[in-house]
Amino acid sequence: MNNTKYNGTAIALHWLVAVFIVVAFAVGQYMADLELSPWKLKIFAWHKWAGVTIFLLVLYRIYWRLTHPVPALPASMSENMKKGSGVTHLFLYLLMVTIPITGWLHSSAAGVSVVYLNFIPLPNLIDKNKELSDLFKEVHESLNWALLGLVIMHVAATLKHQFMDKDNLLDRMRFSGKCK
Numbered sequence: 001m002n003n004t005k006y007n008g009t010a011i012a013l014h015w016l017v018a019v020f021i022v023v024a025f026a027v028g029q030y031m032a033d034l035e036l037s038p039w040k041l042k043i044f045a046w047h048k049w050a051g052v053t054i055f056l057l058v059l060y061r062i063y064w065r066l067t068h069p070v071p072a073l074p075a076s077m078s079e080n081m082k083k084g085s086g087v088t089h090l091f092l093y094l095l096m097v098t099i100p101i102t103g104w105l106h107s108s109a110a111g112v113s114v115v116y117l118n119f120i121p122l123p124n125l126i127d128k129n130k131e132l133s134d135l136f137k138e139v140h141e142s143l144n145w146a147l148l149g150l151v152i153m154h155v156a157a158t159l160k161h162q163f164m165d166k167d168n169l170l171d172r173m174r175f176s177g178k179c180k
Contacts, residue, residue, distance in 0.1 A: 004071050005172050013061040014173055017054060017096065021151070024050035025144060045118070048107065052116045055100035062093060074167040088154060095147040101125075102140040109133035 006014070027047045034040040073082050104125055107114050111128035115121045126132060161169035 003069070005174075005176070006071055007068060008175065010061075010064055010068065011173055011175055013057060013064060017057050017061060020050055020054045020057065021096070021147070024054060025148065028141075028144065045115075048103065048114050049117055051100040051103045052114065052122070054096065058093065058096040058100075062097075071172055074161070074165075074169060076165065076167050077161075085157070088150060088157075092147070092150055092154065095143055095150065099140060099143045099147060102136050102143060106133055106136035106140050109136055 024047060027043060027050065031040060031043040031047060034043065073085065077085075104114055104122065108124035108126045109129045109132040111133075113121060113124055158170055161167050
């Protein structure tokens with residue numbers, strides 16, 4: 001294996017999760033101010049489906065990362081940069097797991113079950129409770145804004161490495177045409 005590049009599965013999971021997060025965030029922003037209607041309920045269902053999909057993909061991504069070697073960071077990176085990268089990735093993973101759970105808790109506390117793809121009913125995690133529903137809604141929204149900030153930082157750091165440091169860091173996550 002090339003020790004400077006992720007394998008095809010890791011790359012596919014990275015970009016697939018990234019696309020789902022962007023879509024789920026955009027849909028979440030769009031639906032927030034809609035008046036209650038059949039359209040809003042449909043949009044909420046799509047948002048929940050995206051959240052469940054993200055959750056499942058991230059769990060698989062964590063499994064994949066724990067069972068496959070991570071390519072070495074460029075030797076030109078300082079130890080502090082390497083530690084910062086590790087901490088940032090840890091918080092990205094924590095948020096990618098926690099955000100769907102807080103959304104699920106919000107739905108459960110609101111008394112609105114999550115039915116994945118209109119086919120698979122997920123159990124309510126807690127009983128209906130207006131105060132908890134409001135709390136989990138706020139937590140869910142706040143964590144999404146934190147994720148947005150970390151993603152912006154992640155992208156900015158990658159672009160800095162690619163175009164200013166010229167250490168080809170972005171190449172680690174580019175498809176090469178074959179998946180392992």
